[in-house]
Amino acid sequence: MMKLISLRRRKLVNLLLLLTVCVGLPTIFIYAQGHKHLIKIAENYYNEDDWSSMKALTDKFDFSYLPGLKHLKSSTPELDQNGVVLAPGKVQFKFLNRGMRKGTPEDIVKQGMKDYQKLMSQKVGGPKDATLVPAPAKDDLHNYKHANATILALVRNEEVSKIGQSIRRLQKQFNAKFNYPYTFLNDQPFTDKFKIRILKYTEGAPVEFVHIKPELWDKPSSIDHEREKKEMQILFDHDIAYAKKASYHNMCRFYLGQFYNVPELAKYKYYWRIEPQVKFFTSIDYDVFKYMEDTQKIYGFTINLYDIEESIKTLWPETLRFLNENDNYKYVNPNGTFQWLLEDLQNPKKNKVAGGYSTCHFWSNFEIGDMDFFRGEAYNNWFKHLDSTGKFYYERWGDAPVHSIGVSLFAPKDKIHWFRDIGYEHDPYYSCPATDTTQHCEIGKFSRWEHLYDQNCLMNWLDHDQQKNVY
Ligand SMILES: Nc1nc2c(ncn2[C@@H]2O[C@H](COP(=O)(O)OP(=O)(O)O)[C@@H](O)[C@H]2O)c(=O)[nH]1
Numbered sequence: 001m002m003k004l005i006s007l008r009r010r011k012l013v014n015l016l017l018l019l020t021v022c023v024g025l026p027t028i029f030i031y032a033q034g035h036k037h038l039i040k041i042a043e044n045y046y047n048e049d050d051w052s053s054m055k056a057l058t059d060k061f062d063f064s065y066l067p068g069l070k071h072l073k074s075s076t077p078e079l080d081q082n083g084v085v086l087a088p089g090k091v092q093f094k095f096l097n098r099g100m101r102k103g104t105p106e107d108i109v110k111q112g113m114k115d116y117q118k119l120m121s122q123k124v125g126g127p128k129d130a131t132l133v134p135a136p137a138k139d140d141l142h143n144y145k146h147a148n149a150t151i152l153a154l155v156r157n158e159e160v161s162k163i164g165q166s167i168r169r170l171q172k173q174f175n176a177k178f179n180y181p182y183t184f185l186n187d188q189p190f191t192d193k194f195k196i197r198i199l200k201y202t203e204g205a206p207v208e209f210v211h212i213k214p215e216l217w218d219k220p221s222s223i224d225h226e227r228e229k230k231e232m233q234i235l236f237d238h239d240i241a242y243a244k245k246a247s248y249h250n251m252c253r254f255y256l257g258q259f260y261n262v263p264e265l266a267k268y269k270y271y272w273r274i275e276p277q278v279k280f281f282t283s284i285d286y287d288v289f290k291y292m293e294d295t296q297k298i299y300g301f302t303i304n305l306y307d308i309e310e311s312i313k314t315l316w317p318e319t320l321r322f323l324n325e326n327d328n329y330k331y332v333n334p335n336g337t338f339q340w341l342l343e344d345l346q347n348p349k350k351n352k353v354a355g356g357y358s359t360c361h362f363w364s365n366f367e368i369g370d371m372d373f374f375r376g377e378a379y380n381n382w383f384k385h386l387d388s389t390g391k392f393y394y395e396r397w398g399d400a401p402v403h404s405i406g407v408s409l410f411a412p413k414d415k416i417h418w419f420r421d422i423g424y425e426h427d428p429y430y431s432c433p434a435t436d437t438t439q440h441c442e443i444g445k446f447s448r449w450e451h452l453y454d455q456n457c458l459m460n461w462l463d464h465d466q467q468k469n470v471y
């Protein structure tokens, strides 16, 4: 009996040994090979420079138990504290809600406007991050050493009275004290009538009248007319202002990608853009151009607002495409104003339609800027990419969002300045600060139409990108 049991046990042990050799070892071998194979696949994904595919792979499966993949995890580009990944072909941005705004879009507008009005009703003087240069005595004006700057207006002959109103107000508040030169630009020759009237408003300041060359103004020959007509009709059906106005498309393209190449402007670094029928509510008693120069700022604004999303549906996606081509990621300044561009709380629909861009922009009818920035490689290569898409005509990309995205991506945020002390209006929006000289505007009011309050993007600018307060 005992013999029988030990015989069976021996058979059982032999069977187990046989199973281990025939099944277990090959399994272990195949499993180990499988690991190696998986690591190889993953490494190939990574080496092929396809970070997003790799990320999709690691998101779907948990490979963390594989020691060979640890280094992949750590070398995956991470979002930095500014909400950006900057690596070749992997540029991406993430909104971080630094302002901790909460609630419905209506709540956010209400709270934002309350904060805005509180801020604007605090008395403000000139900026404190530079020694401001005051106006010279009247008798010394002819000896005054100006910054390399001009006041700039693109304008039509028939707008002479309207631009005249703007010049009169600017002369009173600023330029009668400093005597900076004016440059008037037009795609048509200026008439004598226009010139004579303008010289009355400019009070002896140097003036240049420039006829823009067609190559800087005209629609490029590469634009497909049939497609343009079709796309303009779609914009028109969506009630987009100026959708079918061909000259408006030319104007936008000129102001965003060409004006700084006008030969007569080559001698200048800084410009102050004005438009017909704008108002200035405060006296500006320091040299704003010298302020820009001393602080090396590249762009100054007064009003900051949302855009018509239907007019810029693919501007941001095209920008991301550009940044992810070749080594274009290098143009992005790690300290750029990204969060303001990405915000999606106040007008979430705009962000969605515009492919992840808040549509927030500096209102470019007022700009004090450094043309050398626009003349630089980053802005120009990006403009060339945008221009190659034809979307200045197939959509209606404005000069304001393009300038705004450009300075926000390619310059650090402390080089962009909010002129909080300059009271300004281009209908229907205001900037009306509390200063010693504010006149003819209601302090803290953003628009004469309350239903437009949701268009104010200034708190978003202050909240999310934490601008240094220079006032
Ligand atoms: N010379 C010229 N100036 C233009 C033309 N279209 C627009 N502008 C100017 O470009 C600026 C912006 O145009 P505007 O009509 O004020 O646009 P809005 O402020 O967006 O409504 C103004 O200074 C206009 O005088 C054009 O076809 N020719």
Ligand SMILES: [Mg+2]
Residues within 6 Å of the ligand: 275, 276, 365, 426
């Ligand atoms: Mg205008």
